[in-house]
Structure formats: C-alpha cells, structure tokens
Amino acid sequence: MRLSNIGNIHSIETMGLLDGPGVRTIFFLQGCPLRCQYCHNPDSQAFEPKRSMSPEETVQFAKRYQSYYGKEGGVTFSGGEPLAQMDYLLETLPLLKDQGIHVAIDTSGFTDYEKLKELLPYVDLFLLDVKAFSDADYKKVTERPMGPFEKFMETLIEENYQGRIWIRHVMVEGWSDSEDAMDRLWATVEKLAPWIDQIDILPYHTMGGDKYEALGRTYALEGVPAMDKDRAKKLENYVNKKLEDVNAER
Numbered sequence: 317m318r319l320s321n322i323g324n325i326h327s328i329e330t331m332g333l334l335d336g337p338g339v340r341t342i343f344f345l346q347g348c349p350l351r352c353q354y355c356h357n358p359d360s361q362a363f364e365p366k367r368s369m370s371p372e373e374t375v376q377f378a379k380r381y382q383s384y385y386g387k388e389g390g391v392t393f394s395g396g397e398p399l400a401q402m403d404y405l406l407e408t409l410p411l412l413k414d415q416g417i418h419v420a421i422d423t424s425g426f427t428d429y430e431k432l433k434e435l436l437p438y439v440d441l442f443l444l445d446v447k448a449f450s451d452a453d454y455k456k457v458t459e460r461p462m463g464p465f466e467k468f469m470e471t472l473i474e475e476n477y478q479g480r481i482w483i484r485h486v487m488v489e490g491w492s493d494s495e496d497a498m499d500r501l502w503a504t505v506e507k508l509a510p511w512i513d514q515i516d517i518l519p520y521h522t523m524g525g526d527k528y529e530a531l532g533r534t535y536a537l538e539g540v541p542a543m544d545k546d547r548a549k550k551l552e553n554y555v556n557k558k559l560e561d562v563n564a565e566r
Contacts, residue, residue, distance in 0.1 A: 323374060323404040325367040326360045326396055330381055335421035336441055336482075338377035339388025341378050343369075345404075348397040349426050350458040352447060352535040354486055356524030360396040378417060390418025390440070399427035406431060409438035422484075425468030426460070432471055439479050444473075444508075446485045449492075449500040457491075469508055481511040487548050488520040489541055498555040499536035509562045519543035 319395050329342040333434065344359070347363035348355075355361065360471040369377070378391045391412055398405065398421055406419075412419050420441040454462035472481075487493055492501070520543040528535040 321401075321403040321407050322368045322370055323401055323408065323417055324363075324365055325369050326357070327367075328377070331384065331407045332392065335392040335394055335422055336390065336444065337418075339384045340389050340392045340420070341381050342392045342394055342514075343368045343374065343398075344394050345398045346402050348395055348424075348425055349400060350397065350447070350495055351487075352458050354488060354520050354524075356455075356521070357396075357518070357529050358524065358531055358533065363400070375411045375415060378412060379415060380540065381419065382415070385417065388418070390420065391528050392420040392422060392443070393442075394422035397414070397424055397426055399423050399432070402428050402431045402435065409435065413438050417552075423468075425465040427464075427468065429467055429471050430457060432468070433475055436472070436475055436477050436479070439477075441479055443467075444481055444483055444500060444505075446504060449497070450491070451454055469505070472511065473507065477511060479511070480513050481508055483508075483512055483515040484518060485515070486518045487543050487551065488537070489543050493543065493547060495544075495549065495551065495554055498551050498558075502555055502558045506540055507560075509559065510566075511558055515525045515544050515552065515555050515559060516561050517548045517555070521543045521549040 324346040326346040327334060332340045332342040335342050344360060345365045346360055348361045351361065380489045393405065409419055418440050420443060421439055422443040422445065422449060448457045451462040454460065468557040485492065487499055522542050525535045525538065
C-alpha cells in the first residue's frame with residue numbers, strides 16, 4: 317500500500333472570507349521559491365517541516381466546516397507557494413472534490429508544469445498573484461525570473477483550463493500605484509481574459525516588518541509607507557474596467 321504524500325502545513329485559518337468566494341478553510345502551506353520584498357509571512361518561506369497532514373487528514377479537517385461553506389465557499393490552499401507541494405495536492409484535491417468541496421489555490425505560478433496538467437481538473441479557482449510586469453522588475457521584487465509565471469499562464473491556456481481565475485496584485489506606493497502600471501498589469505494577463513472573473517488590488521501594508529526582525533533578517537521595504545487604500549481601490553476599478561470592456565465585446 318502506497319503511503320500518502322504528506323503536506324507540510326504552516327498554519328490553518330477557519331472561516332476565512334478573503335481568499336476566494338464565500339466562507340473558506342484556508343491551508344497555508346510551508347515553503348516558497350520566491351523572496352518577495354513585501355512578503356508579510358517570511359516564516360512561511362523556508363522549506364522546513366512544521367505541522368504535517370496527510371491528504372485524508374486534510375479532508376477530514378475541511379469537512380468539519382463544510383456546513384458553513386454554502387454554495388460558494390470551500391477550501392483554499394495558500395502559502396508559501398502551495399504548488400511547491402504538488403504531490404500532496406495531487407492526492408488531496410480529488411478527495412476534496414469527491415466530497416463536493418470547492419477548491420481554490422492561491423499561487424504565483426511556480427511549479428512542475430507536467431504535474432500541473434494533472435491537477436487542473438480538480439481546481440475550481442486560481443488566485444493568481446502577479447508580482448510585477450517585466451522580467452527585470454520581477455527579479456527585483458521576488459529574486460526570481462518571470463519565466464515560470466509566464467509558463468503557468470501558457471499551461472492554463474494550452475490545457476483549456478475549465479475553472480476560473482482571480483488576478484491579484486500587491487500595490488506598493490511608488491512601484492505600481494499608477495494607471496500606467498495598471499495598463500501593464502492588464503497587458504500581462506489579458507491573454508487569460510476568458511477565465512478572469514475579477515482583478516484584486518491588495519494595498520501593501522507594513523504589518524510584516526516585525527517578523528523579519530524576529531528572524532534576524534533585514535526588511536527590504538523598511539520605511540516604505542503603507543499603500544493608501546482609497547487610491548488602490550480607484551486603480552482597482554480602473555483595471556477592472558478593462559476586463560469589463562473585453563467581456564462586453566464577447
């Protein structure tokens with residue numbers, strides 16, 4: 317009998333309302349290949365064993381809250397980078413779907429793309445994080461190239477992904493807080509327009525700074541102010557208008 321692929325869990329949030337539609341159980345998986353300058357959970361980056369859960373244990377945990385999910389809610393895998401634990405997800409997601417549970421994955425798109433093809437039929441929604449809009453800026457923000465993110469988008473298109481996508485972007489003052497930046501964001505993801513339901517702009521906040529000190533690490537954005545939420549909302553509306561215009565033309 318084959319042993320289950322064990323998931324390395326950073327933390328779990330029950331009754332979550334922000335990471336996908338409806339009420340959700342959110343499994344934050346440990347480990348991430350990116351080193352985003354604004355990461356507010358730097359303790360989730362290292363691929364170190366923390367809490368372990370089998371696929372079966374994950375499903376049993378999620379089922380405790382299934383009565384709260386209603387028609388829209390379900391389970392979200394976030395991180396870290398959940399697609400870095402692909403073997404665990406490949407076992408867990410079919411079990412969740414057998415229970416009729418909606419599944420979302422919050423990802424930056426860095427993964428094993430052949431295994432991603434196997435996973436796609438079990439993913440109802442991707443929350444796709446767009447870190448930057450050029451390879452140079454992507455490397456500056458994440459210390460990694462943009463190629464894997466672009467490969468992720470290409471895979472969804474080539475495999476005719478049957479689920480939906482929410483685009484997410486963390487907006488930092490002086491980096492992407494302009495209509496020009498939103499034009500570039502839209503140009504980056506426009507090829508996914510048939511799958512996109514909404515574009516969410518997440519205003520940068522400074523609440524993660526203390527975690528870096530506790531880890532003995534330098535916080536790269538020390539002194540950068542939190543993003544003004546009202547301006548972020550205006551720019552969110554601006555870029556979503558582009559999505560609405562494309563959908564109206566179909």
